[in-house]
Amino acid sequence: MNNSYFQRDRDWHPPALTPTYKTSVLRSPRHALLSLPTTLSEETGPVFGHDILGPLDNDLIRNFAKDGAEAIGQRIIVYGRVLDETNRPVPGALVEFWQANAGGRYRHKKESYLAALDPNFGGCGRAITDAEGRYEFRTVKPGAYPWPNGVNDWRPAHIHFSVFGHAFAQRLITQMYFEGDPMIWQCPIVKTIPDPAAIDRLVAALDRNATIPMDSLAYKFDIVLRGRRSTLFENRLEGN
Numbered sequence: 155m156n157n158s159y160f161q162r163d164r165d166w167h168p169p170a171l172t173p174t175y176k177t178s179v180l181r182s183p184r185h186a187l188l189s190l191p192t193t194l195s196e197e198t199g200p201v202f203g204h205d206i207l208g209p210l211d212n213d214l215i216r217n218f219a220k221d222g223a224e225a226i227g228q229r230i231i232v233y234g235r236v237l238d239e240t241n242r243p244v245p246g247a248l249v250e251f252w253q254a255n256a257g258g259r260y261r262h263k264k265e266s267y268l269a270a271l272d273p274n275f276g277g278c279g280r281a282i283t284d285a286e287g288r289y290e291f292r293t294v295k296p297g298a299y300p301w302p303n304g305v306n307d308w309r310p311a312h313i314h315f316s317v318f319g320h321a322f323a324q325r326l327i328t329q330m331y332f333e334g335d336p337m338i339w340q341c342p343i344v345k346t347i348p349d350p351a352a353i354d355r356l357v358a359a360l361d362r363n364a365t366i367p368m369d370s371l372a373y374k375f376d377i378v379l380r381g382r383r384s385t386l387f388e389n390r391l392e393g394n
């Protein structure tokens with residue numbers, strides 16, 4: 155079972171050390187990387203069930219709001235599929251998401267941006283992919299925010315994602331951006347990604363077909379994994 159997962163493609167992902175993204179200087183490794191074999195328990199458990207989710211876990215407009223209240227901001231639906239590299243759906247994947255509020259402020263004790271907190275917006279949620287690999291959640295569009303990096307650097311509007319596979323060793327983290335946002339291409343973090351095609355894959359498409367009239371815009375964001383080696387995957391065609 156050792157080495158059942160593909161190694162990261164380091165031409166597609168940003169290098170660890172990118173000095174224009176200042177905190178990468180201290181966080182990046184100084185020594186050659188070691189490859190550690192995975193163990194059976196890392197590859198086989200735990201498996202998430204739908205029963206761990208609460209009814210509002212994928213509704214950021216209401217999951218932190220007081221009774222009858224809703225978060226302030228542009229209402230959006232974010233949806234998509236988790237797919238492996240052969241375009242097959244990955245069911246049963248725990249998808250977690252967190253974001254700033256509509257003003258660009260996080261609900262976090264270390265947050266220092268002056269934008270106001272929304273008392274009815276927490277900023278995080280989760281979903282588990284269905285048999286077709288689909289996930290969906292409702293939220294408000296996050297605002298851009300400034301951050302201490304260069305003299306005047308701003309993050310484009312974005313939502314953070316974590317995807318768990320079928321074991322804790324299979325956790326991936328990424329960020330989603332919004333189609334048409336000119337801030338994307340000015341972001342020092344986005345600029346660490348060497349291939350413009352890789353950046354495009356992080357930009358959710360505005361999907362007019364999935365909008366709800368007089369309610370919400372919709373953005374589609376598919377998450378494509380590199381997949382497992384076929385010997386492991388072929389034994390489990392449904393991925394679980």
Ligand SMILES: [Fe+2]
Nearest residue numbers: 254309312314
């Ligand atoms: Fe962020």
